[in-house]
Amino acid sequence: MITTEIAIIGGGPAGLSAAISAASLGAKVAILERDGRLGGQLIKQTHKFFGSEKQYASTRGFDIAKILEEEMEKYKDKIDIYTNATVLGLYEDGVLTIEHNKKYMKMKPEKIIVATGASEKFLSFPNNDLPGIYGAGAVQTLMNEYGVKPGNNVLMVGAGNIGLIVSYQLMQAGVRVKAIIDAAPQIGGYLVHASKVRRAGVPILVSHTIKRAHGKESVEGATIWQLDERWQPIEGTEKYLDVDVICISVGLSPLTEFLWQAGCEMKYIPELGGHVAIRDENLETSVNGIFIAGDVAGVEEASSAMVEGRLAGICAANSLGYGDDRFEELRRDYTEQLKSLRSGPVGAKIVSGLSKVTVKKQFA
């Protein structure tokens, strides 16, 4: 069995940030990443990020992944990287079981940072199993990772940031986006993203949802219809769209299996995307030594995921006795950054959700 000081589950923006900050204080860290490469969803993000310089604003997502990997190089004697390493279970005695390069492996860390991210939500409608119906993440993987066009004419379901951004990326790849629809009465994503696709000629229809997909072997079309103010479909408003791809982008839910397995206290918070763990201000859960960071702690932007990662990293390291001289200053900085990122109208929902799961004092 392998031992380490801090095991980080997930090598995305939160996990990598956690590894860097924990190692910078002197802790020995192991990153466990399911994929063959690090970076998580950053790899597929071709748009420039929001936030401030501290969160790499104005830099494209895949470039941020490179920056984080370069930063890790500085601490390479402190950070062990396991790619192709799927964590299978987290047990009561704190042991992680892992499938690593097709081989079974066990790890006993002193602290664990769970940075598993989130998974995509899906929709139920007739024929939703036809080939050609993708989650937005899959479309990004195909286009931005493998350079494969998913099709030629797309219906995008969901006008949140991901739906808007992926629509833009589809157009950059030369794919026609026939319409972006959203069941909500208004656009959920940043309006600058909405305006950007709108002025390229893509209609955005709010209070609309998909009624059914059409096709035999694969998607040949879709019928959408309008919803009333009680979100009920209005008969007679059906429109047929000639599309070969339906892209579903209706939100994310935190990937919390390990936290349930470990017995963390959980609570359902719709503003944060679903069930999340109760945590203190240092991002430690109700189970001593298990920290959370990123979308698993509540679905948000990658900029806040990276700051949460930094915060969880120094808190886990400090709980092992590292970095006493710098800890408080760093903690204040990261806490301030998070506060600032969440301070506006967009962050209000997150702040409200977090207030329901954040407890003031450290758990006993």
Add this chain to the structure above:
Amino acid sequence: MIEKTGVPTKEDIEEITPPKEIREKQAVAVIECYKEIPCNPCYTACKFGAIKEFEDINDRPEIIYEKCVACGQCVIKCPGLAIFIIDETYSETEATVQIPYEYLPLPKEGDYVTALDRAGRPVCRAKVVKVRKGKHPNMTSTVTMAVPKEHSMTVRSLNLEDYFADNTIICRCEGITLGEIRQLISEGYTTIDEIKRISRAGMGPCQGRTCRHLIMQEIRNATGQNMEDMLMPTFRQPTKPVKLGLFVGGEGDD
């Protein structure tokens, strides 16, 4: 309304429109960031202090026009691609609009494109007067278009339908594009002969068999001339280009 469509209302636009005195005097950045989001690269990008300091990262950017030199740094940095530069001092009748552009192909200077409004509707045909390609391949490029002055606050996007049309080959022999033909017609060359003499369209190996009819259609479309009455070019011998050697020595079978 912008929350429902992504298109700002007249009132939204009025709020961010630079005052007339400023527009008459200088090129300026126009920041179309209508809702508070946690984002400040425009402020940090501006080396001239033309964007008011943010008290909170969610603040909407506020521009101090007198300090704006229209350098375009904020246009390139804005993650929302929500900043544009307009220059109404460009000429008597035209203004330029500089937009961030992240599609391929990037149009070239001198190309004509279709200028679009905030809802993606065509506004006018516009000449590309400047293209700033990102130094790093991942940097945002910008395209500056010349548009009639009254459209400076309307044009915010472009498509390449005109570009593709302009680059469609009309005369294969001489490599003359539809764009060149249209340009000539707009300059007043409205007969096949005039166009032939100035562009060489129709003077290649096929002697106009491919292009003549297409040029006639373009003249008709642009001027309303009837195809039947259209003045035909002079058909001269030989009907195909031949080497001078063919004629040397006069007639003969071998």
